Amino acid sequence: MKFPTSLPSTHQALLEKIIAMVSSDERFVGLSAAGSYASNTMDDYSDLDLVVAVDPAAFDDVMASRSTIVNQIDGLVAHFTGEHVGEPRLVIALYEGAVIVHVDFKFVSLPDAAQRVDDPVVLWQRGSCLSDVLAQSESQYPQPNPQWIEDRFWVWVHYAATKIARGEYFETLEFISFLRQNALSPLALAQAGETPEGVRKIEHLIPDFAQKLEATIATNNAESLGEAVYRCVDIYRELRANIEGVECNHTAEKLSLAYLKQILS
Structure with a gap:
C-alpha cells in the first residue's frame, strides 16, 4: 500500500508488521489509522493511532486476549489498557526500533467503527467491509458546550x-x-x-x-x-x-x- 509521505521509516517498518499480524488473524476484518497519519502530518515524535475492526462474533475473545495480540508484534517493551481514560478497548503500547514508537490500538466491533471523531485511512480490510461501515456516517469531534x-x-x-x-x-x-x-x-x-x-x-x-x-x-x-x-x-x-x-x-x-x-x- 502507499504510505503518507510524512511517515517516518521506523513507524513504517512497525506498521508493516502490524498490518501483517492483523491481516493473518481471522478475528480481524479491518485496520485503519487516524490522527496525524490520516492528515499526513507525522514526525518522529508521532504516535500511531490505530483502530482494529473486529468480527462482532469474536469481539469478546479479542478483548480477553488484547495483551497476547499486541505481544505478537516484535519489539513490544511495555503496554497497558485504557481504563484510566474510560476506554477499555484501548491498548497503549511502546515498541523498540531505531526510535521507540508509541502505538494506540483501539479494538472495536466492526459496526462501532462508524462512531469516530475523525476520518481514518483504511490500511487493510476484508473486502470493503470497513470502508462500507465508515461510509454510513460522518465523523464528529465533541464540541465544547x-x-x-x-x-x-x-x-x-x-x-x-x-x-x-x-x-x-x-x-x-x-x-x-x-x-x-x-x-x-x-x-x-x-x-x-x-x-x-x-x-x-x-x-x-x-x-x-x-x-x-x-x-x-x-x-x-x-x-x-x-x-x-x-x-x-x-x-x-x-x-x-x-x-x-x-x-x-x-x-x-x-x-x-x-x-x-x-x-x-
Whole structure:
C-alpha cells in the first residue's frame, strides 16, 4: 500500500508488521489509522493511532486476549489498557526500533467503527467491509458546550479560591490547568474553527491565544495563584462575549469573584 509521505521509516517498518499480524488473524476484518497519519502530518515524535475492526462474533475473545495480540508484534517493551481514560478497548503500547514508537490500538466491533471523531485511512480490510461501515456516517469531534461551562465556571473559581485559602497550592496549580484544558482552550479553538482538543498544539494553531494563556501559569504561592485565576476569568469573559445565547449567572460571578478577592486580601 502507499504510505503518507510524512511517515517516518521506523513507524513504517512497525506498521508493516502490524498490518501483517492483523491481516493473518481471522478475528480481524479491518485496520485503519487516524490522527496525524490520516492528515499526513507525522514526525518522529508521532504516535500511531490505530483502530482494529473486529468480527462482532469474536469481539469478546479479542478483548480477553488484547495483551497476547499486541505481544505478537516484535519489539513490544511495555503496554497497558485504557481504563484510566474510560476506554477499555484501548491498548497503549511502546515498541523498540531505531526510535521507540508509541502505538494506540483501539479494538472495536466492526459496526462501532462508524462512531469516530475523525476520518481514518483504511490500511487493510476484508473486502470493503470497513470502508462500507465508515461510509454510513460522518465523523464528529465533541464540541465544547458554552452553557455547560458557564453553569460551572463560577463554582470552579470559588473552588480555586478555597484551595488558595487552605494553602493547597499544588492542588490549585492542577485546577488552573484543568480550566485551561477543559474550558478556556476548547472554547478558543472552537471559535477559531480548529478541533477543540484541550491545549494540544495550541501554540501552533492559535499562537495569539496561547500567549494569553501564559498569564495563567502560576508559581507555588497565593499571590501568583490568585493572579492566574483572575487571568483565567478575564480570558473566559472575552471568550463568552463572542458566544450568543449563553445564560450568564451574574450572581454567581459576582459572589465568587468577591470571595476570591477576600481570600487574596
